[in-house]
Amino acid sequence: MKFFIDTANLDQIKEAQSLGILDGVTTNPSLMAKEGITGQDNILQHYVDICNIVDGDVSAEVISTDFEGMVREGEALAALHDQIVIKLPMIKDGVKACKYFSSKGIKTNVTLVFSAGQALLAAKAGATYVSPFIGRLDDISTDGLHLISEIRHIYDNYGFETEILAASVRHTMHVIDCAKIGADVMTGPLSSIVGLLKHPLTDSGLAQFLADYQKGN
Numbered sequence: 001m002k003f004f005i006d007t008a009n010l011d012q013i014k015e016a017q018s019l020g021i022l023d024g025v026t027t028n029p030s031l032m033a034k035e036g037i038t039g040q041d042n043i044l045q046h047y048v049d050i051c052n053i054v055d056g057d058v059s060a061e062v063i064s065t066d067f068e069g070m071v072r073e074g075e076a077l078a079a080l081h082d083q084i085v086i087k088l089p090m091i092k093d094g095v096k097a098c099k100y101f102s103s104k105g106i107k108t109n110v111t112l113v114f115s116a117g118q119a120l121l122a123a124k125a126g127a128t129y130v131s132p133f134i135g136r137l138d139d140i141s142t143d144g145l146h147l148i149s150e151i152r153h154i155y156d157n158y159g160f161e162t163e164i165l166a167a168s169v170r171h172t173m174h175v176i177d178c179a180k181i182g183a184d185v186m187t188g189p190l191s192s193i194v195g196l197l198k199h200p201l202t203d204s205g206l207a208q209f210l211a212d213y214q215k216g217n
Contacts, residue, residue, distance in 0.1 A: 001179050002056070004187035006167070008035045008046065012190045013053050019193075024056035026109070026131075026167065026187045028087070029063060044080060051081040059109045059129070061087035062097075070097035078106050085109050085128060090118045095125045102126030109165065116150040123160040129185065134178070135168030144168070145177050152182045172196050 002023035005016045008031040016022040027050070032038070037046045047060045058081070062073040070093060074086040078101075085107040088094040098108045102125060109129040110122035114137060122130040132151060134144025151164050166178040169188030172195035178186050186192075 001183065002163075002185040003193060004056075004059075004165070004185055005190060005193065006031070006169070006187040007189065008032045008037060008050075010049060010053065013050060016190055016193060017054055021193075022054055022056070023185070024058060024085075024187075025050050025054055026059040026087070026165075028061045028111075044077075047077070047084065048080055051083045054083070056083065057085045057107065057128075058083050059085045059087040059111075061111070062089075065089065065091065065093065067093040067096050067100075070094065071100055074101055074106070087111050087131075090114075090122065095121050098122060098125040098127050102128070111167065114147070116147065116154055119147075119151040119162075119164075120154055123155060123158075123162040127162045129163050129165040131165045131167040131187075133168035134166055134174060135170040137168075138170075145174075145181060148178055148181045148183050 003021050004024040004026050005013060005022060006026045008027045013025055032043055037043055051058050060077045062070045064070045064073050070088060077084050077086055086101055087109045088097050090110050090113050098110055101108050107128040109131055110127045111131040113119050113130055113132045119130045132147050137144035137147060148166055163184035165185040165187060166183040167187050169175060169186050169192050171192055175186050175192055
């Protein structure tokens, strides 16, 4: 299972990278704005800065909603760095743009996916990643994890190479449950990753080991 961090915060990305387990980054205009990154030139440079920190894929989102605009933006983003993955919305023109980019060997991430049918279309269009938003489904009393399970079953039926990128991950149990179901990738906040380190028995066990060591010295 690949671990992506969902942020535009460079310090958090560096911390995750320092653990040695980070495989990539996802971000979006909202996360950019949260870090005070505004203006097209600043946003583009920030994507480059992220690519220079991590070794893996970095999803960069288009803001156009028409095919021509997505292609124009996506080509500009892809030219920034070879780690850039074009993030496209799950709408009709987004599927068309996904097919366009995949036919040219440019990686894509189809985002805002909330149904198995949408995920099937993304795979048919050659998406590198498909991003079902499990946390947002949970927010409306719908089982986001069940969607991951449905997509896994469909992709395995037909040998689709599109990777299931579990997005809108909120906490550590989301990560564990997605791993059990067979999601290829998770993306979430730094807290959902470092939270996996924590267990009270680890803390108490280490404290006991250290105390016993001190007794003998």
